[in-house]
Amino acid sequence: MSKVKAAVFASGAGSNFQSIMESSNLPCEISLLVCDRPGASVIEKADKLGVPTYVFNPKEYGSKQEFEGTLVSKLQDLNVSWIFLAGYMRIVGPTLLNAFEGKIVNIHPSLLPDFPGKDAIGQAYKAGVKKTGVTVHYIDAGIDTGPIIAQESVEVLENDTEETLKKRIQQVEHQLYPKVIQQIVK
Template sequence: MIEVRTRVAVFASGTGTNFEAMMTSKDRKFDVVMLICDKPKAHVIGKAASFGVETVVMDPKTFSSKEAYEKEILNKLRRTNVQWIVLAGYMRIVGQTLLEAYEGKIVNVHPSLLPSFPGKDAVGQALDAGVKVSGVTIHYVDDGVDTGPIIAQEPVTVFPNDTRDSLQERIQQVEHVLYTRVISELTKQ
C-alpha cells in the first residue's frame, strides 16, 4: 500500500532554520511541496532550492491590496494541492483570504509561552521582563497576532547571563524538534 502524505506549504521570511530542520528531520511525516516567501533576498530561498522544493517569492508591495496578494498565493497553493500551511518565521499577518480557505489548517511557531510576549521580538520581551522561563508555542493561526488556539508548548529556562542570541539559540533548538513532531501529528491522514 502506498503511503499518502499530507502536502504542506511553508511560509517564511528569513533564514529558514525551522524550514531546514523540517526538511532534515527523520521524523517528518508530511511533504513540504512549496515555500512561499515575501522577501526576495531571504536565505530560506537558497535552502528550499537545495532541497528541491518549489519556491514562490512574491513581494506584497507589488500588489494593490493584501487580498490581491493572498489570492495570488491561494492560486499557487491550489495548483499544488497544498493541504496545510505552516508558518516558520513568516513576518506577515495572515489575512481573511487565506484564513477562510485554510480554516483550521494554518499553524505557527512562536518563541515564547503564549499568551506571554506575542508579536515581534518575543525573546527580547522575555529578557526585558526578567522572566525565569520562556519557551516555544505552536498554535493555530487566527486573525489576531499570536492569539490562535494553542496546540503545544515547551518551556525553556532563561539563565541570568542570557543574551538575546543565547536564549534565541536554545529556543530554536526546541522549535526545530517540537514543530516537526507536532505538524506530523496534526497532518496525519
C-alpha cells in the same frame, strides 16, 4: 498512497524550514516554500533541498487581499492542504484564513499568551522573566491568539544574553515543530 501536501511560509533565514525538511517520518510532503522577501536566505535553503519556491514582493500588489488571493490559487493548484508558518513575518489575512481554515499552524518563540507579536525573545529578555519558551498554535484572525497545540519551556539563565537565549529557544523550536507536524497531519 501519496502524502498530504503542505507549504512552508518563511521570511528570513529558514532554520525552522530546514528542521522541518530534515525531520524523518514527516507525514506530509513539503511541496512549496512561500517567501515574501526576495533575497531571503531561506530561498537558497529550499533550492538546495529541491523544494520549489514561490517568492513574491507584497509591495507589488495593490492589497493584502490581492497577494493572498494569488497565494491561495497557487496553493490550490498544488493541492496543498496544510500551511506551516516558520518565521513568516506577515499577519495572515482573511483570504488565506478562510481558504485554509484550521490548517494554518505557526511557531512562536514565547509561552503564549505571553509576549505575542514581533521580538518575543527580546520582550521576554527585557522583562526579566525566569522562564520563556516556544508555542506551536493554529492561526486565527488575531496576532498569536489561535488555539495552542503544544508548548515547551526554556529557562532563562542568569548569564544569558538575548543571543544565547535565542539559540536555546531555536533548538527547542527545531525539535518541537516537526514533532507537532507529525501529530496533527493526517
